[in-house]
Amino acid sequence: MKSALAVVLLALGSAGAIAQESPTPAPVVVASKPFGESYLLAEVFAQLLEARGIRVERRPGLGATEIAFGALRSNAIDVYPEYTGTGLLAILHELLDSAMRADPRRTFAHVSRAFAETYGVRWLAPLGFQNGYAIAMRRADADRLGVRTLSDLARVGPTLTAGFTSDFIGRPDGLAGLSTTYGLRFRDVRPLAPAVKYVALAESAVDVIDGYSTDGLLAKYDLTTLVDDRAFFPPYEAAALVSPRVARDRPDVIAVLGLLSGRLDESAMRTYNRRIEVNGEEIPVVATSLLRSLGLTNDGAVERSVDRERAPTGFVSFMWNRRGETISLTLRHLQLVIAALLAAVLVAVPLGLLLERARISAEWIVGALGVLQTVPSIALLAFMIPLFGVGVLPALVALWLYALYPIARNTYTGVRSADREAVEACEAMGATAMQRLVWVRMPLAAPIIVAGVRTAAVITVGAATLAAFIGAGGLGEPIVTGLALADSRLILSGALPAALLAIAVDGLLAVVERSVRPAHLRAK
């Protein structure tokens, strides 16, 4: 027991050390949401700050808007690229009025005032381009059906299948508002991950998707974007969003990031996005060349990554070239899983035992843990941010919460179902409650308890891939990035080791389960 505790503390300690660096001077935490352009802009921010001697910490690919903004307003991150339309509708939950519709500047002014007053968060001056929603179809279909505008789409919608990102389906400025404005109906609407929607459209699995107007993939797949003829979509001007801490204490950071204001236009962004999403170039390389083309960094400092070896052709050699990173991601993943699991065992096993003694409330408490299990992982992770910031700690807490239920449930059930007459005979012969627990209840329940740990372990290995959404690292990192960039090799480079890890952990615990089987249940 003692050594198990030591391992937990060690794991938590090393995790904590990664989560927080020395306090002075605090590095500026630059983050992004998990899609190509957001990664690129964040890397541009980071490189520019570094070039001006400001220390930076990168947290790319944070969940979705709720997670990234939640982290920013609580100063867990300091800056990430955001869009005015998203700020208005998804964060302020306000609707576009006619004045804003007429002039993007009004939207920016409104949003930046409201954010400063409500959250203390500051919008820096816009970068100079818009990246709004773009409803896209295959060019051949659009031509055949004569669809150029969203009003045209409303006419033929009932014969088409739409594939929209869940973000778009859920947002008021997404499908709901669009349907009302245009009277749009589809034969079917399927939720699709951002990574697969272009492929799904290209291969005719769906007929209509939501994209962003600067997506590099729009060009790759020969798609048409439809004109928003009733101006439903609000302006989505891109800008750096800055945390209350930096807004207050770091005028140097504001000044450096301000150098980018008004410097990027849509066609330039589409080009850079295309280099990432279609050509598969490394994000830091593209960021460097973007900064250089704006004359914001000197050439000498940025040559380091340009001559990097081009991506090899085969998946095997791709994996082989990433082996070092894969190993370190796997270790981090294991660290998360082991720490969360051990902490869960230390709490859930005693809890299960206690519950067995107080049966009246047991079902309620176990039930409550079960309800926790139904909270989607990503939502649970989002809830953790106001409490624990971003990084390893909130991920550990969330994984720990997930692991509690199967372990507590199995402990409770296992101890409860132990041979009652044997337990009672022990009591009747003068064994203390502790002796009954250690000699009878625990040994008889051990395989069931270990089976619970095994379930929890497999769940945790899987759920830990989502920890990447709140910047905890692990094998989810290449999965999140790969999903954002529609790079299936990158996705697999995280998903394969994660699956193997789940199988290995399951197998290992199966052995443990067999070894704790009490004597009378072993085959002779």
Next chain:
Amino acid sequence: MALGLEASELFHSYDGAPALDGVSLSVPTGTVTALVGESGSGKTTLLRSFNRLVVPQRGMVRVGGTDVSSENPESLRRRVGYVPQHGGLLPHWTIRRNVALVPLLTGMASPDAVADEALRRVGLDPSRFGDRLPRELSGGQRQRAALARAFAARQQVVLLDEPFGALDAISRGDAHEVFGRVRSELGFTALVVTHDLAEAARLADQVVVMKQGRVEQAGTVRDLQRSPATPYVAALFERARAAGAALEQHS
């Protein structure tokens, strides 16, 4: 020295349903008393009062003259052997370790040797059965091991709750024979719950008939048979005779 059992004016109910309704009982030192009655008559509740598995709401329970409520329950229970209906052997422990349970609990010098001696007394060769698991024994052998566990630490009192009720007739006969022999060798006081009047006659010096939480009649089988105090007792004997039971008091 064996110890006698005494209960006076016990009242107990489960969720308002009375299980003991003014029961008094006395088991003289070194004798065997059988509690006979239908299920729900309160006989098991009465039995369990003597090792504090049940604490009656009113009344006094004494073991060897000492009020059981004044004693730490663990130390009381280590002095009082117990045999439940299906033996209650720990399924994952060997027979030897099972029988050594109380010696282990009380910190006796060599629990294994004590267990082996007890096993020999109930006719189970420790070299053959000591290292086996309960599931590797027959039902009759298991009950004999459970009996061995109940007296291995030289308990002066043994409580038995329908100890042989689940056995077939032959195993039961063997078990009765073993019980009688061991008890006369060791001289412990015993209280046996049974619903079988023939078994009560075979094992006990005194029979106590219970019904609805009360004692209907107490005495030797002969007394009860000759002069039943209530129609219920009379009917009980009538039924046993009709079933062809040999109601012979053990000597």
